[in-house]
Amino acid sequence: MKTQVAIIGGGPAGLLLSQLLHVAGIDSVVLERHTRDYVEARIRAGVLEQVTVGLLEQAGAGARMRREGLPHGGVNLASDGEQFRIDFQALVGKSVMVYGQTELTKDLNDLLAERDQPVFEAEDVALHDIATDKPFVTYRKDGQEHRLDCDFIAGCDGYHGPSRKSIPADAGQVFERVYPFGWLGILADVPPCDHELIYSSHAHGFALASMRSMVRSRYYIQVPLDEKLEDWPDDRIWDELAVRLGPKAAAGMTRGPSIEKSIAPLRSFVFEPMRHGRLFLAGDAAHIVPPTGAKGLNLAVADVALLAPAQLVPEALVAPVLHLVVQRALHVVAAARQAAHGAQREAALAVAVDDGVRRHRRHVGQHAQPAERIDLLVLGHVVLHAGARDAVEAVAAGDEVALQLVVLPLVAVAHGR
Numbered sequence: 001m002k003t004q005v006a007i008i009g010g011g012p013a014g015l016l017l018s019q020l021l022h023v024a025g026i027d028s029v030v031l032e033r034h035t036r037d038y039v040e041a042r043i044r045a046g047v048l049e050q051v052t053v054g055l056l057e058q059a060g061a062g063a064r065m066r067r068e069g070l071p072h073g074g075v076n077l078a079s080d081g082e083q084f085r086i087d088f089q090a091l092v093g094k095s096v097m098v099y100g101q102t103e104l105t106k107d108l109n110d111l112l113a114e115r116d117q118p119v120f121e122a123e124d125v126a127l128h129d130i131a132t133d134k135p136f137v138t139y140r141k142d143g144q145e146h147r148l149d150c151d152f153i154a155g156c157d158g159y160h161g162p163s164r165k166s167i168p169a170d171a172g173q174v175f176e177r178v179y180p181f182g183w184l185g186i187l188a189d190v191p192p193c194d195h196e197l198i199y200s201s202h203a204h205g206f207a208l209a210s211m212r213s214m215v216r217s218r219y220y221i222q223v224p225l226d227e228k229l230e231d232w233p234d235d236r237i238w239d240e241l242a243v244r245l246g247p248k249a250a251a252g253m254t255r256g257p258s259i260e261k262s263i264a265p266l267r268s269f270v271f272e273p274m275r276h277g278r279l280f281l282a283g284d285a286a287h288i289v290p291p292t293g294a295k296g297l298n299l300a301v302a303d304v305a306l307l308a309p310a311q312l313v314p315e316a317l318v319a320p321v322l323h324l325v326v327q328r329a330l331h332v333v334a335a336a337r338q339a340a341h342g343a344q345r346e347a348a349l350a351v352a353v354d355d356g357v358r359r360h361r362r363h364v365g366q367h368a369q370p371a372e373r374i375d376l377l378v379l380g381h382v383v384l385h386a387g388a389r390d391a392v393e394a395v396a397a398g399d400e401v402a403l404q405l406v407v408l409p410l411v412a413v414a415h416g417r
C-alpha cells in the first residue's frame with residue numbers, strides 16, 4: 001500500500017492532521033492501535049483555545065462544537081477562598097471553548113470514516129528507513145502483515161508510541177521534569193458550580209473546577225503522588241473541593257456520584273528535534289505539559305497546524321524555515337571558505353551556492369512540502385540577490401540581526417506579503 005503521509009496514532013493530533021491534509025488534497029493513512037470506542041471514551045482535555053477552534057472549523061469539524069460547546073469569555077482565580085475574574089474578552093477580545101476531547105475525537109472520526117480511516121487495531125506498528133526519502137511503516141491487522149510506503153511519516157502516537165523511539169538516541173535530546181504530586185480528577189453528571197472555570201490556590205493544595213457541559217462537571221485536586229484512589233471515596237473529594245475552592249464555589253456545587261475518577265501524575269517533557277529525516281513528531285509524542293494550563297491538546301493542534309500545508313501561516317513557518325535556511329547556508333559557506341580569497345573566493349561561493357540550490361531541489365524533488373518549497377524560495381532569494389552573500393555568511397555565523405534584517409523579510413516576500 002502507498003500513501004503520501006503515514007500518520008501513526010489516531011488521537012486529536014493524528015486525526016486533525018489527516019483531515020487538514022485531506023482538505024489540502026494530500027492523502028494519508030492513519031494507523032491507530034486501539035478500537036474506535038476505546039479512543040473516543042478516553043476522558044482527557046476539555047478546554048479549546050481560539051486557534052484550535054478555528055482549525056477545527058477549517059477542517060470542517062466545527063459544526064457540533066459550535067452548537068454544543070460552551071464559549072467562555074474569562075476564567076476565575078481563587079486564593080484561600082477569595083475569587084477574582086480575568087476577563088479574556090475585555091482584555092484581548094478572545095475566548096476559549098469548553099468542548100470535550102471525547103466529542104472532538106468523535107467529530108473527527110466521523111469525517112475520517114467517510115474515507116475508511118483510521119485503520120483501527122493496527123498492531124506492532126514499526127517505522128523503517130525514516131532517514132531516507134523512502135520511509136515505510138509496517139503493521140499487523142487481523143493477523144495479516146502490511147507494509148505502507150509513504151513520502152513522510154507523522155508521529156502522532158503520544159508519549160508511549162513507537163515514533164519518537166525510532167529516532168536514534170544520539171540524534172535527540174530529552175528535557176523532563178517530574179512533579180512530586182498528581183491530580184486527582186473526578187467526572188460527574190452534575191451542573192458545574194460556576195459558569196466558568198475556577199483555578200484555586202489553597203494551603204491544602206491546588207484545586208480546579210472545570211466542566212464538559214452544563215450537566216457534566218470535571219474537578220481536580222492536587223494530591224501526593226503516593227496517594228491511593230481507594231482512600232478517596234466521592235464524599236471525601238466533594239468535601240475537599242468545597243474547602244479548597246472556597247465558600248462561593250461550595251455554595252454553587254452540586255454533588256453526585258463519579259462516573260470517572262483517576263490520579264494523573266504531573267510531568268513536563270520535551271523531546272527535540274521534532275523532525276528526523278522524513279519523520280515529524282507532533283503532539284504528546286514530542287512534548288507533555290501538566291494539565292494545569294489546559295495546553296496539551298492545544299499544543300498538539302498547533303504542531304499539526306505547522307505540518308498541514310493548508311495552514312500556511314507565515315508567522316507559524318518562520319522558525320522551521322529559518323532552521324532549514326541556516327543549515328543550508330552553513331553548508332554553502334563552509335564549501336566557499338575552502339576556496340581562496342578575493343575574486344576566486346567569490347566565484348567559488350557562487351558555484352557552491354548553485355550547487356546547494358541544485359542539490360536541495362533534487363533532494364525535495366516533486367514531493368517538496370510547502371515549508372521546503374518556501375525554504376528553497378527563500379534560499380534562492382538570499383543567494384541570488386547580489387548583495388546578500390555577506391548576509392549568508394552572517395546567517396551562517398548565527399548573527400541574530402542578520403536573521404531579522406535579511407531572512408525574515410525574505411520569508412515575507414516568499415509569502416507575497
Ligand SMILES: Cc1cc2nc3c(=O)[nH]c(=O)nc-3n(C[C@H](O)[C@H](O)[C@H](O)COP(=O)(O)OP(=O)(O)OC[C@H]3O[C@@H](n4cnc5c(N)ncnc54)[C@H](O)[C@@H]3O)c2cc1C
Binds near residue numbers: 013
Ligand atoms: C487527565 C488529563 C487531562 C487533560 N486535560 C487537558 C486540557 O484540559 N486541555 C488540553 O489542551 N489538554 C489536556 N490534556 C492533554 C491532552 O489530552 C493531550 O495533550 C492530547 O491528547 C494529545 O493529543 P495527541 O494526539 O498528541 O496524543 P494522544 O491523545 O495520546 O493520541 C495518541 C494516539 O496514538 C495511539 N498510539 C499509541 N501507540 C500506538 C502504536 N504503537 N500504534 C498505533 N497507535 C498508537 C494511541 O492509542 C492514541 O490514540 C489532558 C490530559 C490528561 C491525561
